[in-house]
Amino acid sequence: MREATAHLWITGPNRAAREAAAAALPFPDPVSVDCHRGLRGPYTGAGELMRLLVPRTHGQSPLPGGTRLSILAAAPELSALLGAPEPTLTSAAPPGERTRWYGHERTRRIANGLVDHLAAHPGPPLTLVFHDVHEADATDAEFLAIALRRLDPARVRIAVCSDDDTPGSSLAPATAAELRRRAEHRETPAVPDTYRGEFVGTDGTGEPDDLYRQLDPAARAKLHDSRADELEASPVWSWRLGAVPYHRAHGSSPDAGHAACESAVAYCLGMGYYTAALELTARIDDLLGPDAPWPARYRQLRQRGLCLALLDRPAEAEAAYYDVLARTTDPKVHTTVSYALSVLFTRLYDSPRKDHVRALAHINTAIAFIDQLPDAEDRAFHTAFMHNGKALVTMHLGDLPEALRLVDTALAAVEDGLAPGRHHLHKSVLHHNRAQLLARLGRGEEALEEYERIVTQDPNHPEYRFDRAVLHHQQERFEAALADYAEVERISPPFAELHYNRGDLYSAAGGGDAAAEFARALELEPTRADARIALAELWLDDERAAEAAELAREGLVLSPDDPSLLCVQGTALLALGTAEAALHSLDRALAVDPSTPGAHANRASAHLALGHHEEALRDLTTALALSPEDPDLLHNRGYVHESAGQWARALDDYTRALELPGADREALEERRSECRERVSAEG
Structure with a gap:
């Protein structure tokens, strides 16, 4: 075959x-x-x-x-x-x-x-x-x-x-x-x-046959009841997410239809299947009708808004939340929904709709309603929840110490106001947020203590171990970071960021195949430009310029104007000896983002290969203005001066480069000695 x-x-x-x-x-x-x-x-x-x-x-x-x-x-x-x-x-x-x-x-x-x-x-x-x-x-x-x-x-x-x-x-x-x-x-x-069987047996995926159309409503409902009973007895549980809600909604009991849809929504929300949950909330809306009791209607509207927010559709979520607020004066509802609006404006909206001040106004509204809640434990929980939300807004506004204070306030509220066996999940969320803030504030050891607490309490939740691995990496505890990454890989479906981070760690510390990790990240998510660039740079170091050029080309199909990819492509083409093509890529990169020193330096190399000394000097001078403490840029500009016979200027650049940390001292001393001889000969 x-x-x-x-x-x-x-x-x-x-x-x-x-x-x-x-x-x-x-x-x-x-x-x-x-x-x-x-x-x-x-x-x-x-x-x-x-x-x-x-x-x-x-x-x-x-x-x-x-x-x-x-x-x-x-x-x-x-x-x-x-x-x-x-x-x-x-x-x-x-x-x-x-x-x-x-x-x-x-x-x-x-x-x-x-x-x-x-x-x-x-x-x-x-x-x-x-x-x-x-x-x-x-x-x-x-x-x-x-x-x-x-x-x-x-x-x-x-x-x-x-x-x-x-x-x-x-x-x-x-x-x-x-x-x-x-x-x-x-x-x-x-x-x-x-003919593929009677309509009810197709579970609503076919067209109604004549027999079904001729039945009276009660007889149709009984057929749907019978089919739902049959499916609920099946060992394939997932019928309860599709056909069972369909049949119960068309059966003889509206309450059973509502309950089946509610159960499916709860499962889909819990698993992250938000498109399905959103469709089910629309079916619930039809079942409830215009005169539904408020608790059921509120649950449906709240679930709809949550689905829209989690699907990254903030404008629709905002409309749904205002719809809820317009229907009630219940302080608990206003507390919860004002919090949700705050999250939209501080986290979910993109610029220019993102508005941290408006988010702060909404979260303050949520906090203002807490004292009107009649139950003490309810007040304690909402105090913790809303102050944690305010900490998020405050962090985005740049006040990390105040954000940490608010999280500490939230933790005190749950510890003092809730029974010991309640809200373990939210307590772990608060400690996670505290760990993240401590890390941002440079208090790494305290952050690791928080991570140890929550990893011990929730060992199978991958996010905690992943964030701790990042902190270990930042503190150059490479073995500890690798151990956490390995455990994340065991307890989570695969995701690209894990492999990118591990590749980055191998690049810094050695001991592993960084290229394989970056390639795996790209296999999972080919749009990740950072992994593509990192892999291309490794291949350039290994003199695999043709493969690096192809990797950049593939990335540019997905993101045609990415300046970093254009820069890598230009570098690879230069290594392949195609200076004109390299110059074209680097010109495009700098047209998009003229603030990258490396792109100017690489374009200078392309200009030099083509004999454009003045253009090469101009690019290196611009690069040095952007990164004045880079000895390699001074080294390169000195070499261009040398190529143009400008010995004194080359000598000056080599001398300045030697004063900076990280300079290639042996090569610079050799070039400086040559320039001194040339200057003396001319003098």
């Missing part, structure tokens, strides 16, 4: 056509899954894929920790085979005490962990067929975009089946972009739909 060189994209106007085209693929034993989010919500397709593949190879080789956690996130039913994920204070917090939410980037980490598993799959090549991708949840769409980019079709060939490739298609933009870049497109004409 001829080796596959591309993935496949099968489009057609109906599912029957796409299924027929997929069935005709000339590949043995394809694994087919349905991605319609109405079935099992988040990771409908990826979760089913893991349920099919993981049992086949279980026990052949140990799963890396991050891969295992990714699989369990997508297919929680596999905990019976793989063991449950290790608990954290976040995952174990009671519903009323959850005060920390995963960042929206968590699903990218899960997706990369799933792709790692597929890339390492043993045995013959795989063919994976994904149906109804245009109806996929955001988690499946993200997973497929990453899988298409990372997986070699010779080993794991992906066939994506979707409605069409027109601009109006509901296919996720990132998925569509990867398909256009990496897949062979096959369009298939419509074929008659075959």
Whole structure:
């Protein structure tokens, strides 16, 4: 069989056509899954894929920790085979005490962990067929975009089946972009739909048949009740995130429909599946109707605002929060929502909407309402929570000592006002914030004491160990940093920043393969310019200029005007002896950002290679104005003066360079001696 060189994209106007085209693929034993989010919500397709593949190879080789956690996130039913994920204070917090939410980037980490598993799959090549991708949840769409980019079709060939490739298609933009870049497109004409069972059995993913339409509402509701009962008895728990809420919402009990949707929202919020949670809040809105009791309506509105904020859609979140405030005078609601508005303005908005003073006004409003709360323990918790929020704003305003004082106030409130067994999660959050502030204030030993406390209390939460590793690195405790990074890798799905940081540590301390770490960071997130630049610079040091130039070129496809990438490209092209091309890249870099000394220095080298002495001197003089204590710049300018026969000026630059720390004394003394002889001969 001829080796596959591309993935496949099968489009057609109906599912029957796409299924027929997929069935005709000339590949043995394809694994087919349905991605319609109405079935099992988040990771409908990826979760089913893991349920099919993981049992086949279980026990052949140990799963890396991050891969295992990714699989369990997508297919929680596999905990019976793989063991449950290790608990954290976040995952174990009671519903009323959850005060920390995963960042929206968590699903990218899960997706990369799933792709790692597929890339390492043993045995013959795989063919994976994904149906109804245009109806996929955001988690499946993200997973497929990453899988298409990372997986070699010779080993794991992906066939994506979707409605069409027109601009109006509901296919996720990132998925569509990867398909256009990496897949062979096959369009298939419509074929008659075959009968696939009665409508309720399709779990809302098909079209209502005549029998369903002719039933009276009560009979329809009973069919939905029966199907929901059947799915809830299934060992595939994740039906409760898609089909079960759908059927309960169309069943005979509105309360059961509301409860099923609420349960799914709570799970999705807790796991970081915010797009699915947002869709479910819209279904709850329909179920509640215009006359809903306030507690249920408030819960739905608050969840909607939280989803929008966590999806980095602050303007929509702001509108949702003001909608809540306009409906009630409840002081607890105003406290909570004013805090949320403060976070929007101090953290989530980009410039120019970011406004720390407005954030301070909102958090002060939240604090002002606390005394109106009737319950003492409630007041203690909100005092801690809101003062912690004010510390964030104060930190952004630049007053670190005051931010630390506010966190200490928050800690005192929880220690004095809450029962010992309550709010362990929020206490750990406060100590984490205290550790971060102490580190910023240069009080490293105290910060490490805080990290030791929270890592002991919450050993499976990767963020604490990651931040402690960064602090160890800053203090040149390299072995301790490496130990923390290794543990983060074990207890977290993979993410690029870990590998970039470890590569940076290896570059500083030696003892590891920095290039491999930077390459891994780029494998996970190719848009990370810092990892691309670091890897290119290592390759330049190893005289691999052609590879460095190609690496920069690939980065510039993603970020065409990145001045650092342009500078690296220019340096690599110069090393390859193409000074004109190097000059072009460096001109572009400095047009975007003229404040980088290295770019001026490299352009000076390009000018010198082309015999442009005056231009080279001008660039080096500019570089020295930007970085006057750099002996290498003086050394280089002295060399250009020498090349132009300006011996006295060269002698002056070499002499000044020798006065600076880090100078190459042997080379400078040799050049200075030569210049002195030249000056004497001319005199």
